[in-house]
Amino acid sequence: MAIDSDVLVVGGGLAAITSAIAAAREGADVRLLSHKASTLRQASGLIDALGYVPATEPAKPPREGPPTAGRELDRDEWPDPEGPLPDPYEAIDRLPVDHPYRVVGTDALREGLGLFDELTGDAYRGGHTDRNALVPSFGGSVKPTARYPAAAEAGLASDPRPTLIVGFRSLTEYDARAFAGRLEAAGVPFDVAGAEVEFAEAFRTDTKITRFAKALDHDEVIDGTPARKALAKAVGPHLHDVVDEKGGVDRVERVGFPAFLGDGAGDEVRAELADRLGADVFEIPMGPPSLPGLRLEDRLYDALDAEGVRFETGNPVVGIDAKSDGRIATVAVDRKGREVPYGADAFVLATGGLVGKGLDSDREGVSEPVFGLHVEQPADRYDWFVDDAFGDQPYARFGVRIGEDGRALDADGEAAYRNVFAAGGVVGGADAAREKSASGVSLATGIVAGRQAATEATQ
Amino acid sequence: MTGTGGGDRDGTGTPAPGVPEAGRDEQPSIFVPDDGTMPESTASADRGGRRVAGHAPAADRAATDGGVESAGSGTQSEGSATTSATGGSDSAELDPDAYDPVDVFPGGDLDLREGADSCYKCTSCDTSCPVAEVDEEFPGPKFQGPEQWRLKRKDDHDIDESITSCSNCMRCDDACPSSVPLSQMHNEARGQYVDEQMETLSREYVRNRILSNYRFFASIASKVPRLANAATKIPGAMTLGEKVLGIAGDREFPEFATQTFREWWTDRGGARIENSDKRVAYFHGCYSNYNTPEVGKAMVRVYEHFGYEVMVPPQKCSGTPMFANGMLTDARRHAETNVQNLIEAIGEGADVIASCTSCSLSLRQEYPELFDIHGIEDVSEHTFEALEYLRIHEDLEGELSGTEFADERAFAYHAPCHARNQGLSRQAVETFRDVDGVTMEDVGDSCSGISGTYGWKAEKYETSMEIGAEMFEHMEDAEGDVGMTECPTCAMQMEHGTGYEVEHPLQLLEETIA
Numbered sequence: 001m002a003i004d005s006d007v008l009v010v011g012g013g014l015a016a017i018t019s020a021i022a023a024a025r026e027g028a029d030v031r032l033l034s035h036k037a038s039t040l041r042q043a044s045g046l047i048d049a050l051g052y053v054p055a056t057e058p059a060k061p062p063r064e065g066p067p068t069a070g071r072e073l074d075r076d077e078w079p080d081p082e083g084p085l086p087d088p089y090e091a092i093d094r095l096p097v098d099h100p101y102r103v104v105g106t107d108a109l110r111e112g113l114g115l116f117d118e119l120t121g122d123a124y125r126g127g128h129t130d131r132n133a134l135v136p137s138f139g140g141s142v143k144p145t146a147r148y149p150a151a152a153e154a155g156l157a158s159d160p161r162p163t164l165i166v167g168f169r170s171l172t173e174y175d176a177r178a179f180a181g182r183l184e185a186a187g188v189p190f191d192v193a194g195a196e197v198e199f200a201e202a203f204r205t206d207t208k209i210t211r212f213a214k215a216l217d218h219d220e221v222i223d224g225t226p227a228r229k230a231l232a233k234a235v236g237p238h239l240h241d242v243v244d245e246k247g248g249v250d251r252v253e254r255v256g257f258p259a260f261l262g263d264g265a266g267d268e269v270r271a272e273l274a275d276r277l278g279a280d281v282f283e284i285p286m287g288p289p290s291l292p293g294l295r296l297e298d299r300l301y302d303a304l305d306a307e308g309v310r311f312e313t314g315n316p317v318v319g320i321d322a323k324s325d326g327r328i329a330t331v332a333v334d335r336k337g338r339e340v341p342y343g344a345d346a347f348v349l350a351t352g353g354l355v356g357k358g359l360d361s362d363r364e365g366v367s368e369p370v371f372g373l374h375v376e377q378p379a380d381r382y383d384w385f386v387d388d389a390f391g392d393q394p395y396a397r398f399g400v401r402i403g404e405d406g407r408a409l410d411a412d413g414e415a416a417y418r419n420v421f422a423a424g425g426v427v428g429g430a431d432a433a434r435e436k437s438a439s440g441v442s443l444a445t446g447i448v449a450g451r452q453a454a455t456e457a458t459q
Numbered sequence: 460m461t462g463t464g465g466g467d468r469d470g471t472g473t474p475a476p477g478v479p480e481a482g483r484d485e486q487p488s489i490f491v492p493d494d495g496t497m498p499e500s501t502a503s504a505d506r507g508g509r510r511v512a513g514h515a516p517a518a519d520r521a522a523t524d525g526g527v528e529s530a531g532s533g534t535q536s537e538g539s540a541t542t543s544a545t546g547g548s549d550s551a552e553l554d555p556d557a558y559d560p561v562d563v564f565p566g567g568d569l570d571l572r573e574g575a576d577s578c579y580k581c582t583s584c585d586t587s588c589p590v591a592e593v594d595e596e597f598p599g600p601k602f603q604g605p606e607q608w609r610l611k612r613k614d615d616h617d618i619d620e621s622i623t624s625c626s627n628c629m630r631c632d633d634a635c636p637s638s639v640p641l642s643q644m645h646n647e648a649r650g651q652y653v654d655e656q657m658e659t660l661s662r663e664y665v666r667n668r669i670l671s672n673y674r675f676f677a678s679i680a681s682k683v684p685r686l687a688n689a690a691t692k693i694p695g696a697m698t699l700g701e702k703v704l705g706i707a708g709d710r711e712f713p714e715f716a717t718q719t720f721r722e723w724w725t726d727r728g729g730a731r732i733e734n735s736d737k738r739v740a741y742f743h744g745c746y747s748n749y750n751t752p753e754v755g756k757a758m759v760r761v762y763e764h765f766g767y768e769v770m771v772p773p774q775k776c777s778g779t780p781m782f783a784n785g786m787l788t789d790a791r792r793h794a795e796t797n798v799q800n801l802i803e804a805i806g807e808g809a810d811v812i813a814s815c816t817s818c819s820l821s822l823r824q825e826y827p828e829l830f831d832i833h834g835i836e837d838v839s840e841h842t843f844e845a846l847e848y849l850r851i852h853e854d855l856e857g858e859l860s861g862t863e864f865a866d867e868r869a870f871a872y873h874a875p876c877h878a879r880n881q882g883l884s885r886q887a888v889e890t891f892r893d894v895d896g897v898t899m900e901d902v903g904d905s906c907s908g909i910s911g912t913y914g915w916k917a918e919k920y921e922t923s924m925e926i927g928a929e930m931f932e933h934m935e936d937a938e939g940d941v942g943m944t945e946c947p948t949c950a951m952q953m954e955h956g957t958g959y960e961v962e963h964p965l966q967l968l969e970e971t972i973a
Contacts, residue, residue: 039636042581203595206598208582208592210586288582289583305901310885314882315882335843336839338840357636
């Protein structure tokens with residue numbers, strides 16, 4: 001006997017959650033299956049839509065000759081991408097014709113972001129405008145992004161107020177002074193300085209960021225001082241570190257911290273620090289381990305619960321169990337060694353791309369392991385990439401191709417199965433890393449796939 | 460998994476320590492006690508079987524791997540239950556030469572290289588670790604797992620003592636996007652630490668041995684339950700326990716039932732339903748037997764309601780507390796009995812059902828990861844948690860829709876970490892969603908903090924309560940003032956932290972359908 005639902009979503013990230021909620025809102029009984037804890041917890045928590053339009057043609061025609069000999073020839077050269085874009089919607093027409101945005105349409109992106117705004121409420125900002133915000137991100141770069149956590153709001157790069165970036169010696173991957181230097185080099189319109197302060201020293205060197213967050217959440221007493229007070233005290237002496245063009249000394253008006261200012265009580269922690277410092281406080285989104293990602297995960301899974309979606313984490317979908325008449329009837333779920341069939345009237349595949357393991361590759365080729373869907377790719381492995389690391393890498397656009405209704409397509413461009421839809425990173429055609437479009441693609445394709453799957457299932 | 464490297468290894472003798480000859484796929488990981496206490500039958504399967512099996516004619520290999528292969532393509536389907544198991548009534552004698560060859564690392568080391576290599580240091584495991592969140596002295600699962608494993612390959616480093624602070628909640632397994640077998644690595648490291656570095660006369664060792672062998676002491680106490688219950692309430696008894704043994708004095712010792720589940724089962728005359736098509740073997744575990752037989756009784760009544768024949772095979776501890784304390788030799792001894800009895804039930808067409816999510820996880824995951832006992836894979840594949848099994852095989856939704864409680868009942872449900880790892884963290888909430896008059900509120904994904912025996916240790920008590928604080932808070936915020944969970948020790952912690960009474964979902968299910 002199979003475990004049945006109207007719509008079964010395979011995956012646990014942004015695209016999976018979006019399509020599950022979109023389907024549930026169409027009245028479908030939805031189940032979401034995620035192999036592992038959501039990859040949202042490794043994401044920065046920033047929601048980008050389209051930050052750049054990268055060139056798809058090299059500056060001059062690509063080199064000729066057999067692949068191995070290519071090493072001896074001139075490297076191909078690629079123009080810089082267009083951007084950062086002020087308006088993501090406006091640039092969609094300049095993307096390749098088989099880009100997911102071109103396939104599902106601009107409205108899908110707009111509606112996907114609208115749904116995200118609704119689900120995240122006051123925890124996210126940016127919904128008031130179509131325009132991209134410039135958010136300083138981990139490492140000192142500035143990222144064009146459509147939505148950002150409220151905790152990052154005071155840090156926007158378009159804001160002219162003088163800024164202090166705080167770092168800690170024990171957080172080795174996060175160098176506040178280098179960060180400030182890079183922001184300056186990027187030409188931000190404000191004066192900025194970085195400072196390393198004593199606070200984390202009260203903890204062991206390899207203390208996890210969750211520990212810092214917990215200590216601040218509960219305002220634990222660290223060496224005799226409550227954690228929030230101790231942190232403010234450590235930062236205090238550096239509030240005048242910023243030197244402006246004329247050599248004068250400003251008191252900074254905002255202070256940026258690595259994103260560990262509390263978990264559950266983050267708003268409270270920021271407010272208290274701001275109060276003690278007399279300056280706005282913001283968080284700088286980090287790579288994994290990422291608290292903004294964890295917070296987003298919590299919020300979106302609560303939303304799944306509220307929408308009546310059933311979800312299950314811990315067991316992988318390993319393949320098709322049964323099909324008939326061009327439809328998938330059941331998939332096989334590996335429950336600790338025993339395969340159990342899960343049935344649905346429609347399926348949404350949202351397992352991620354090459355990094356997320358929604359696509360698999362070996363020397364022979366690239367494949368999609370759950371449904372065995374077609375992945376468009378050059379036959380010759382040497383055509384998977386170009387020499388310039390920052391060029392238009394063909395492999396970056398590998399993935400399952402979908403129709404405008406989100407259905408997964410076969411090699412001939414026809415629906416592979418009547419009832420299989422795909423969304424997010426597993427969908428090909430976007431170069432999400434260079435475009436800064438990963439979240440937007442998940443939201444746009446997710447809302448389309450979810451709605452269409454619900455329609456297919458409830459027909 | 461046959462043959463690979465087998466012939467070569469026989470030719471070249473034992474490999475250099477720590478240098479695996481084949482990847483994890485080819486070499487099942489196993490724990491073998493160093494002291495040669497491995498039972499004869501298994502030993503010959505390991506060492507002798509490997510040589511012979513490669514040359515054995517196909518027909519002789521029919522029983523390989525507990526008969527899984529002989530069942531052919533049918534092994535994954537439901538109907539295979541009767542064919543896939545050996546050790547059934549008609550094949551009690553097994554030919555050790557016909558088993559799959561398994562490679563044994565000298566000194567019992569597991570080959571975890573592929574697992575270590577799969578780690579790309581994203582630290583998702585560290586972020587999910589409930590201990591690291593409250594205790595900065597704990598270096599986290601990434602260090603305890605892949606990093607320490609690699610260190611050990613290079614030199615014969617000691618296992619870092621901090622491994623004893625890992626509570627074996629196994630949340631890191633669920634968090635790892637790369638399927639690194641973190642808890643397996645932790646189990647091995649802990650086993651090594653206890654075997655090689657822990658003083659067996661130390662108070663800590665004695666205490667841990669006692670805690671992990673709960674079954675032994677519970678079996679004595681339950682002979683005189685009233686006396687045992689009274690003894691734990693003697694003023695100063697727990698203080699004495701703390702002083703002498705390092706058992707947390709603030710804990711209330713669980714009550715022993717005046718009649719164990721097995722006594723009740725015998726009095727009742729065993730199964731009331733015979734059904735050769737629908738059979739389950741109940742792995743009640745120690746706690747349902749000695750302390751909360753009402754959970755076991757609910758299991759029996761619910762399964763009989765759905766027409767199942769319930770078998771209650773002889774059994775020992777699942778090993779969960781032993782794994783968590785690095786007592787792998789004890790765990791293996793118990794596992795041998797369990798596997799032997801369960802494989803017999805499987806041979807008679809039964810699937811194995813546990814009502815404790817740690818027992819089911821142990822049988823499903825830790826057993827095949829750590830031991831190479833004959834039939835252990837078969838036990839793993841046939842084991843399910845009680846509610847999970849009904850949701851797969853019965854129309855539970857149909858059965859429950861339309862049911863109604865006259866009095867509104869609200870529960871604060873906590874999903875045990877070990878349920879999470881089996882994909883079961885939401886099943887109770889979803890099962891009772893459609894029952895009118897029942898509110899089942901998920902109190903969030905925090906760990907209860909007790910982690911079996913962990914919170915019973917005096918030096919871990921504070922950590923345990925700090926981890927649990929979030930759950931206590933959420934329970935108190937929840938509408939219901941009755942707790943619910945599948946795990947007996949989580950239940951102790953929930954009760955300890957909030958004073959709530961705590962039920963098992965099977966008890967509510969029994970009430971609902973009865």
